[in-house]
Amino acid sequence: MAKEIKKPSFDLNSKVAIVTGGTKGIGYAIASTFAMYGCNVVITSRTPEDCERIAKDINTLYGVKCLGIAADSSNKENIDAVVAKTVEAFGKIDILINNAGISGKTASLLEQTEDSFMKVIDTNLKGCFLFASAVVAQMAKQGKGGKIVNIASVGGLIGGKSVAPYGASKAGVLSLTKTMANEWARYGITVNAVCPGYVITELNQDIFANPEIKAKMEKRTAVRRLGCVEEIAGPVLAMVSDCFSYMTGTYILLDGGQTIGG
Numbered sequence: 001m002a003k004e005i006k007k008p009s010f011d012l013n014s015k016v017a018i019v020t021g022g023t024k025g026i027g028y029a030i031a032s033t034f035a036m037y038g039c040n041v042v043i044t045s046r047t048p049e050d051c052e053r054i055a056k057d058i059n060t061l062y063g064v065k066c067l068g069i070a071a072d073s074s075n076k077e078n079i080d081a082v083v084a085k086t087v088e089a090f091g092k093i094d095i096l097i098n099n100a101g102i103s104g105k106t107a108s109l110l111e112q113t114e115d116s117f118m119k120v121i122d123t124n125l126k127g128c129f130l131f132a133s134a135v136v137a138q139m140a141k142q143g144k145g146g147k148i149v150n151i152a153s154v155g156g157l158i159g160g161k162s163v164a165p166y167g168a169s170k171a172g173v174l175s176l177t178k179t180m181a182n183e184w185a186r187y188g189i190t191v192n193a194v195c196p197g198y199v200i201t202e203l204n205q206d207i208f209a210n211p212e213i214k215a216k217m218e219k220r221t222a223v224r225r226l227g228c229v230e231e232i233a234g235p236v237l238a239m240v241s242d243c244f245s246y247m248t249g250t251y252i253l254l255d256g257g258q259t260i261g262g
């Protein structure tokens, strides 16, 4: 008899995930997709009403426990409180998705200020470091490993005009992902990233509202269209499942062929 091959499973039953910035856009799609697969989810954003409302919706729609906790991803005290409240409510953390992010001021480098630069770095890069560090301290105590996915961007690979702080923050996230994977493999924790291209969300709705710009962006992709949030959430689900147990310290590019020249 030939060797039996294990059937891949995306089941997240009884797992507990934190999805930062889980009230909107890509984060909301990820939190909802995890919930569809049985995962209890903690979602964060800075607005308490949004957290409460969306957590209730996810709970009603998918029958899992969902907790909304207001927290600023650039604030260490807030982050430590999210980790403590998650452990208090669920007893453990299995998965962290570092998703909360802002695009920042669209302007040339010379027009960026210390404030506009640091605001993006604090949310996108410092937040990723602080959240992962706080969660890993808990995962290490649990002794059963864990999965972290950082939401980076094509912007972190190619830079791009007028979005220097954003590109730099996402390049930093990709570098952090490698170091985290190296240093935390000893705890059985894998750390990976995804680099989405153009995905329609609130982050960029103003830009894509202009039909000319939208058409230009679509033309930059090989598939000639913008992405949707489900096209990021599905791959992230696979990445936190048992299927991706041998992947760590790297990223998946989800850009419709933007970086191969369109």
Ligand SMILES: NC(=O)C1=CN([C@@H]2O[C@H](COP(=O)(O)OP(=O)(O)OC[C@H]3O[C@@H](n4cnc5c(N)ncnc54)[C@H](O)[C@@H]3O)[C@@H](O)[C@H]2O)C=CC1
Binding pocket: 020, 021, 022, 023, 024, 025, 026, 027, 044, 045, 046, 047, 071, 072, 073, 074, 099, 100, 101, 102, 103, 123, 151, 152, 153, 154, 195, 196, 197, 198, 199, 200, 201, 202, 203, 204
């Ligand atoms: N939409 C796109 O085309 C792409 C987005 N991304 C990344 O995906 C992630 C999600 O972006 P979208 O869903 O598009 O944006 P969005 O604006 O729709 O949602 C962002 C979420 O992050 C939260 N957030 C922002 N700043 C926060 C802070 N300081 N503390 C806590 N929560 C905060 C917001 O409340 C919201 O829930 C971001 O990291 C973004 O950089 C990456 C590549 C492409």
Ligand SMILES: C[C@H](O)[C@@H]1OC(=O)[C@H](O)[C@@H]1O
Binding pocket: 103, 152, 153, 154, 155, 196, 197, 198, 199, 203, 204, 207
């Ligand atoms: C903010 C941009 O419109 C959006 O964000 C990203 O990371 C994508 O690459 C898009 O450019």
